[in-house]
Amino acid sequence: MSAAELLKNRSEFEDKIRKLLARPVLLTELDMFALPCGCSGITANIRGLEVDDLDVFEAQLMPILKEIAANLSVKPSVTFARLVPGSSIVASLNWRTLCNRCYPEFAKGQGKTPRPDLYLLQFEKRK
Numbered sequence: 001m002s003a004a005e006l007l008k009n010r011s012e013f014e015d016k017i018r019k020l021l022a023r024p025v026l027l028t029e030l031d032m033f034a035l036p037c038g039c040s041g042i043t044a045n046i047r048g049l050e051v052d053d054l055d056v057f058e059a060q061l062m063p064i065l066k067e068i069a070a071n072l073s074v075k076p077s078v079t080f081a082r083l084v085p086g087s088s089i090v091a092s093l094n095w096r097t098l099c100n101r102c103y104p105e106f107a108k109g110q111g112k113t114p115r116p117d118l119y120l121l122q123f124e125k126r127k
């Protein structure tokens with residue numbers, strides 16, 4: 001993964017979301033991360049997206065989210081939106097390949113909002 005590829009993916013992803021929502025959503029930063037615990041993934045900081053958009057456009061949004069993960073060679077065990085606490089504003093979209101320690105944290109949650117600041121879009125349960 002090169003920075004040039006990240007740049008290209010950032011602008012393509014932003015274009016696709018704008019077309020889908022017909023609104024000027026801003027993808028302020030696209031990051032790849034690795035955590036000390038063993039988790040890794042992608043974070044897309046975003047402005048102009050609301051929880052309602054995820055609800056309404058989930059079917060159209062999911063293929064776009066899967067595509068960007070595939071483009072960046074990330075196989076997410078969980079894809080979620082992080083919300084600004086106490087609001088309906090989406091602060092970021094996150095693709096995370098969970099380590100063994102963090103997996104149970106996500107697996108024990110119920111429904112789409114296991115925590116008030118999380119909105120789950122995809123979760124791969126382990127067998």
Ligand SMILES: [Zn+2]
Binds near residue numbers: 037038039099101102
């Ligand atoms: Zn972890």
